[in-house]
Amino acid sequence: MCGIFGYVGAYTDTGGMVLQALKRLEYRGYDSWGVAVGINNHIEIEKHVGKIGSAMVDLPASDIGFGHTRWATHGGVCEANAHPIPDASGRLAVIHNGIIENFRSLRTSLTERGYAFHSETDTEVVAHLVSDLLGQGDTPEAVRSAVARAFMQLRGLNAIIVLDRSTRTLTAIKHVSPLVIGQRESGSFIASDTLALAGHTERVSYLEDYQLVQLEHDGITSIDARDGQAWPLVWADIPVEEGSAELGGYPHYMLKEMHEQPAVLERIARDKLDETRELARLIQSSYGTFLVGCGTASYAALTGSYLFSRIARRHVNFVVGSEFEYQEHFLTDRSLVVALSQSGETVDVIEPVLAARERGAKIVALVNVKGSTLDRIADFSVHLDAGPEQCVLSTKAYTAKVATLLLTAHILNGSEHVGRDLLWRAVDGVSAALTPGFIDRVHGVAETVNASQNLFIIGRGLSYPTALEAALKIKEVSYLHAEGFAGGELKHGVIALIEPGTPCIVYSPLDETRTDIISGAMELKARGGLIIGISPENDEVFDIHLPIADVADASPLVMAPPAQMLGYQLALRRGFDPDKPRNLAKSVTVK
Known part of the structure; x- marks a missing residue:
């Protein structure tokens, strides 16, 4: 959930660099996005709702900036709630991952002190709180102190980055929610994921809880936010291969x-x-x-x-x-x-x-x-x-x-x-199970079940967890309601849901569960169910048979791909993007 990327250095197309990095973080899931750069003693912010796609940012040249992809938690999906979030003066902008559990009390306190809120987000309290604590401070040390004191007032698992136009710094701190920094001669980088740093730097340092870092044009300062003591950075080689992340x-x-x-x-x-x-x-x-x-x-x-x-x-x-x-x-x-x-x-x-x-x-x-x-x-x-x-x-x-x-x-x-x-x-x-011929069979199944309202999947023994996983794959990518059940649970309530034509996938490996799962399939068929058998051997109860290899206790490994492919084919038939299902995130970093 939520992707973060920031840069400070000699490169001047920071807006474009940040946008490209955010595209690499799209897999994390998001519903809005934004980019900010510092230029001529002010902060220029551009925010949008929806996917980045082929969008370009219309931001001036700058050598400092950051961006964020937001997965909505507090407040609806709109530009006002997208990050970065500015403070009242326009001096600061904030991006944030996580949930501030005590944001209501903080918001009330800030409102009583005269701060006006223009979004529904919990993030905005950080912008005003840092601004309030910073006052007229105009040094990097003052910014570090304000960010540290503000963060120590937050409850929950959070990561924040503050862009300050006056000192031209990015100041970041985290608790559990991940942040990682990178550095090379041309500048310093920070992100929520090493994948965004691949190609920019060959070495990274993972922030620890309450480790505060400040990225400036002449280097990186690292301290413990709790006592202000220096916190040495520990560097490691970046652990991802850039090419393997391409289509x-x-x-x-x-x-x-x-x-x-x-x-x-x-x-x-x-x-x-x-x-x-x-x-x-x-x-x-x-x-x-x-x-x-x-x-x-x-x-x-x-x-x-x-x-x-x-x-x-x-x-x-x-x-x-x-x-x-x-x-x-x-x-x-x-x-x-x-x-x-x-x-x-x-x-x-x-x-x-x-x-x-x-x-x-x-x-x-x-x-x-x-x-x-x-x-x-x-x-x-x-x-x-x-x-x-x-x-x-x-x-x-x-x-x-x-x-x-x-x-x-x-x-x-x-x-x-x-x-x-x-x-x-x-x-x-x-x-x-990934050959063109088998995929054609799955395509036929997708065509058959596409108009259905429900899809049920049963398995016994090792096949039961596979049935649960198969149902998850199908429903999260195609939005067809799919549920997995233990085969022995049919008569304990599930069978009441079966109507004529209801598609039912039956996992039937050649093990001790075969006889009982086939009996369950017969019970489903007797009530009008359309039986799709995934099994090494066909059976007369199957209306459709998808043949898989007999691999004994490794059967979960060969039973999964047919359901994965079925979900993929259903998503395409229904016009959905299989890589980015609605409301879902790859990395669930908030409770």
């Missing part, structure tokens, strides 16, 4: 990333043995393991709980990230929390993980973005190495998580060679 000839990132899944599986089978062996050792030595994730990551975690039980005879607990803080009171220093996240910035994972760490639990991250918050706070990380995932929907990162947990379960069981063999079989199975 590469595909019409959409979603399609590109689906087609990258076989290569992701190959890398895990070939390169991830050391990391998965260490993860298996940590699980073996723990007293209580918890798999935690949100959205797609939660379904990968749920799949993992089945895999560990089925393969390694090891019980692990599955918890939805946003609910974990309500269940973690019994954690001890012998507990292990395995947190799954593509971005490594999901606040509903970060917050409970931090609380678990305070209770002494060991933290493992299954994360795709190196250097992310989750990666840095974990005691040990398994890097998914799936490459940048630009589409808001997660496809290849989901596959990487499930594959990693499958391999780990087999290592824990002492059958590492079996796990690797299954992954190599899954490479072929996923590749087969």
